[in-house]
Amino acid sequence: MIPGSLVLSQVPVWQSVLARAITDPAELLAAVGLGDEWLPAARAAARLFPLRVPRGFVARMRSRDPHDPLLRQVLPLAEECLAVEGFGADPVGDLSAMAVPGVLHKYRGRVLLTATGACAVHCRYCFRRHFPYAEANPVADQWCQALNYIAGNDSITEVILSGGDPLSLSDRRLADLARRLEAIPHLRRLRLHTRLPIVLPERVTDELLGWLSATRLKTAVVVHVNHANEIDASVITALAGLKSTGAELLNQSVLLRGINDSVEVLTTLSEKLFEAGVFPYYLHQLDKVQGAAHFEVGESVARCLMAALNRQLPGYLVPRLVREIPGAPGKVWLT
Ligand code: SF4
Numbered sequence: 001m002i003p004g005s006l007v008l009s010q011v012p013v014w015q016s017v018l019a020r021a022i023t024d025p026a027e028l029l030a031a032v033g034l035g036d037e038w039l040p041a042a043r044a045a046a047r048l049f050p051l052r053v054p055r056g057f058v059a060r061m062r063s064r065d066p067h068d069p070l071l072r073q074v075l076p077l078a079e080e081c082l083a084v085e086g087f088g089a090d091p092v093g094d095l096s097a098m099a100v101p102g103v104l105h106k107y108r109g110r111v112l113l114t115a116t117g118a119c120a121v122h123c124r125y126c127f128r129r130h131f132p133y134a135e136a137n138p139v140a141d142q143w144c145q146a147l148n149y150i151a152g153n154d155s156i157t158e159v160i161l162s163g164g165d166p167l168s169l170s171d172r173r174l175a176d177l178a179r180r181l182e183a184i185p186h187l188r189r190l191r192l193h194t195r196l197p198i199v200l201p202e203r204v205t206d207e208l209l210g211w212l213s214a215t216r217l218k219t220a221v222v223v224h225v226n227h228a229n230e231i232d233a234s235v236i237t238a239l240a241g242l243k244s245t246g247a248e249l250l251n252q253s254v255l256l257r258g259i260n261d262s263v264e265v266l267t268t269l270s271e272k273l274f275e276a277g278v279f280p281y282y283l284h285q286l287d288k289v290q291g292a293a294h295f296e297v298g299e300s301v302a303r304c305l306m307a308a309l310n311r312q313l314p315g316y317l318v319p320r321l322v323r324e325i326p327g328a329p330g331k332v333w334l335t
Contacts, residue, residue: 014202018120021054025076028053032071033064045076048291049129052122057199060232069227069259073123080124084293089130091287093326100145102138107330110158113138113146118168121199125254125295127287133164143177151184158189167196171207178215190217195224201238212245219247222281226253226260228272236276243277250281255302256295263308270317280319287324306335
């Protein structure tokens with residue numbers, strides 16, 4: 001766990017670190033030693049989807065390298081402003097799957113709660129970059145509609161806290177939500193989908209570990225890492241803290257052109273994840289969201305990469321290549 005999770009003012013350290021995230025493209029370019037020639041496009045693209053990246057994540061980027069795989073995930077580019085056929089605002093049919101505000105019920109036995117619209121980092125390829133979080137806010141009525149929906153449907157055994165990033169919420173709110181979920185007898189599992197332990201490892205506080213350890217629900221924390229360079233010593237410490245709660249740690253990545261579309265990069269990622277106590281779970285084909293077409297890797301290339309990965313790694317280190325298809329009863333496995 002990260003020491004010093006509270007300062008005297010009782011504002012958790014992680015919230016202060018988050019508040020200092022870089023949101024100005026000029027500051028990001030200066031921080032990584034790149035010139036102003038990138039600035040006009042970055043400003044234009046950031047008007048469509050704002051820039052946000054914690055300084056600790058920026059510190060893991062290579063200086064003066066516009067192709068750095070971490071920088072490419074967060075730097076707004078001119079390509080985001082292009083309209084590309086087949087790429088839309090709601091690529092995975094989230095809106096039609098919303099049972100009540102904030103509850104997406106797509107698959108049998110589990111529901112996803114868009115617990116908050118806030119994220120610590122804005123990933124340029126995010127499939128929810130156009131999601132209307134204001135209309136899908138379960139917090140607005142103190143979770144009542146969402147919890148009533150879950151309590152009234154005993155086929156639901158698992159709740160997935162997603163977002164945005166659920167760990168953007170305070171531990172007080174999350175612990176309260178976990179307690180109310182625990183009170184629903186048919187619930188057995190609680191899953192968190194989060195990128196915060198990776199981009200802002202200070203978020204893994206004693207308070208978070210406390211309520212995660214205490215819940216009667218079996219827990220899984222699914223983090224989101226796309227490249228091994230994202231995992232430094234502070235991330236390894238944060239993941240070890242999460243592991244100590246008894247939670248299963250899994251990773252999901254998105255296959256991204258120019259970032260992780262090579263056998264070498266994916267192999268190193270799986271190995272480094274495992275050393276940090278995390279199993280590779282899913283490798284997602286890009287969801288066709290407007291503004292992210294330049295990240296797409298074709299399906300035949302993806303299948304070739306997976307075949308090569310299978311030759312390089314033991315099976316438990318090979319993630320499943322999947323695509324989400326609106327209306328399908330689960331993720332579609334491509335391998
Ligand atoms: S952390 Fe997840 S939800 Fe947030 S911008 Fe990145 S991909 Fe989207």
